Amino acid sequence: MAIFLADNSPSSDPPADEAQDARRRRDPEATRQAILDAAQELFVCHGPAGTSLSAIAKKADVTKSLIHHHFGSKEELWLAVEEYRFRAYFDIQRKMLLESDSTADLLRDSITAYFRFLQSEPDSVRFLMWHMLEDEEQPCPNLEKELFELGIEKIREAQDKGEIRSDLEPFFIIKSLLALPMGWFQTRCMTQALIDSDISAERLDEMYLEDMVKHFLEGVRPRPEDDSDPMAG
Amino acid sequence: MAIFLADNSPSSDPPADEAQDARRRRDPEATRQAILDAAQELFVCHGPAGTSLSAIAKKADVTKSLIHHHFGSKEELWLAVEEYRFRAYFDIQRKMLLESDSTADLLRDSITAYFRFLQSEPDSVRFLMWHMLEDEEQPCPNLEKELFELGIEKIREAQDKGEIRSDLEPFFIIKSLLALPMGWFQTRCMTQALIDSDISAERLDEMYLEDMVKHFLEGVRPRPEDDSDPMAG
DNA sequence: GAGTAAATTGACCGACCGGTCAATAGTCTA
DNA sequence: TAGACTATTGACCGGTCGGTCAATTTACTC
CATH class of the missing domain: 1.10.357 (Tetracycline Repressor; domain 2)
Incomplete structure (x- = not known):
């Protein structure tokens, strides 16, 4: 009954140096990848319908708007993850x-x-x-x-x-x-x-x-x- | 991409005489079954995470509160459908x-x-x-x-x-x-x-x-x- | 027929949903 | 260095989510 349980995993992957650096100095490609990785993990776990953009943003350590900026909509993000x-x-x-x-x-x-x-x-x-x-x-x-x-x-x-x-x-x-x-x-x-x-x-x-x-x-x-x-x- | 599309099926199953009768005169067992049937259909189509209680209520032609009355919560309804x-x-x-x-x-x-x-x-x-x-x-x-x-x-x-x-x-x-x-x-x-x-x-x-x-x-x-x-x- | 328990309703709640937008802050080029 | 571009932010939107509650209606019991 996975979908009924709160996601109690730590809010984000270990904020490795590379990730922090990538966010400090701008690196759109790294951001895109971070979103893609976070989305992948959450989609696999809870499915597209069971995953919210807020959760993905939190895990990728970006704002929700950034997801829309890079991928457009939730559906497009799902398709991108699928393609990937x-x-x-x-x-x-x-x-x-x-x-x-x-x-x-x-x-x-x-x-x-x-x-x-x-x-x-x-x-x-x-x-x-x-x-x-x-x-x-x-x-x-x-x-x-x-x-x-x-x-x-x-x-x-x-x-x-x-x-x-x-x-x-x-x-x-x-x-x-x-x-x-x-x-x-x-x-x-x-x-x-x-x-x-x-x-x-x-x-x-x-x-x-x-x-x-x-x-x-x-x-x-x-x-x-x-x-x-x-x-x- | 089923989950991203609105459910454009008619709002409820053909309101057969029996169903109408069951709702006019109270018949908790029939109500329970109607909810179970509607939930089953929507769960199969969109999955538990992709199905809202409102949608189930609409399809079963009952109020949302009635679902809670008969089954408790969404999770319990899902479990009931599974068991069934x-x-x-x-x-x-x-x-x-x-x-x-x-x-x-x-x-x-x-x-x-x-x-x-x-x-x-x-x-x-x-x-x-x-x-x-x-x-x-x-x-x-x-x-x-x-x-x-x-x-x-x-x-x-x-x-x-x-x-x-x-x-x-x-x-x-x-x-x-x-x-x-x-x-x-x-x-x-x-x-x-x-x-x-x-x-x-x-x-x-x-x-x-x-x-x-x-x-x-x-x-x-x-x-x-x-x-x-x-x-x- | 009075009383009680249960079925049913609709109004309502706070939280969260996906998505928008204007403002800000880096980055690159001329 | 000025200006254009874009990555990024945070406040905000209307709508919907699952769920609660008091009130009403129906059916059953004595």
Whole structure:
């Protein structure tokens, strides 16, 4: 019930020397970034509807008017934060995808890398969820599309080589590849309560990762008797 | 960017005779339900932080004070709506799980049923997401736990019969079973934009369901050479 | 029919919301 | 150094927020 609780975190990030200096001597770029960072943190925590401009201003140690000066309105600020996050998100994903150039372990590497990414950046999970709930449009549709097409191409190659069964649409394979780690971390905080034993969260992550990869890979492995038509449907 | 747009839906549900009658002659139970229904709809659409009590009162055709009278505070109303939704959600799931008593098609039936359920009730998808973002605690932890234990038991049976490979933790199998349909419908509105062809949303659902089930089931199928130790980890 | 408890109303509260605006204070250029 | 530009401030706006309260209306009980 996060939104019903007052934000009891200290009013602002540790006012590091750089930040203080940046405010003493004018530095609009640093100010912009400070606002963006503060907004990001609060938006991730409480969502756009649950975050007030006053709270952002307080955390960024600027006046509310300054937010309007640099970003226009609350909506534009939210969009700016989204763009900022999504660009980083897609960049990382593209990098991960391009790294694994061996088609043999393509899916194992991809799903593992995605799992590790979400594990190390739980904010991304929450951000994606806020986005799915609050926005109908993709902030960077071109980036996502490009990424999917790249992934589809790679999977097609692996299918042609016979390393992945050919009766599954590459697009759907990617969708499942993304859904499994995402689903795990979306419900991670509630998962612990479902387990009787006192396994640590980290250990649980490792156990799930292992089974998930095993299950996922086995499902896409070409079976001996499977020489039927590729491209079904 | 739903939260930034005014709610331009008609102010209230069609004031059916029953509703009007219920308000003319006093009927506290009907009033409570009207508030609950209106709150449910608005919460699903805009989330708890994005929904005002005034909006709920308007939609339910009651005064704001009446909400406080029946539910206390906004938070208590949100919790009441959650409890209401979750109880229905778990009831349906338990029913689905108990129905398929043949262990042979247990997983096929379960994942298909869950997919169909989310497909027919997109509100549930959004509600679950709001819940995951806003609340840390489960509203009905006992119900969920009971459900998981039931599922785990059934999977264990199937594993003992050799119908499901034994080197996967049943708990994790369920997690994946839930994550796949959920992930699909969470991003459904953006999926269309990723596809070049003009396949209808319904057709796309069917195609994904088919591949997802194929992939999921193949991944849990015991392999011929697989006679290693069950219960790994 | 009197009395009581509960449902319902509308007026009202202080706090906060997103946003505006004129004034001020640095920074850069000519 | 003068002047233009802009980052920054603080006071202020109308509106809405969640919530309270006393008064009124209805239903139930004896």
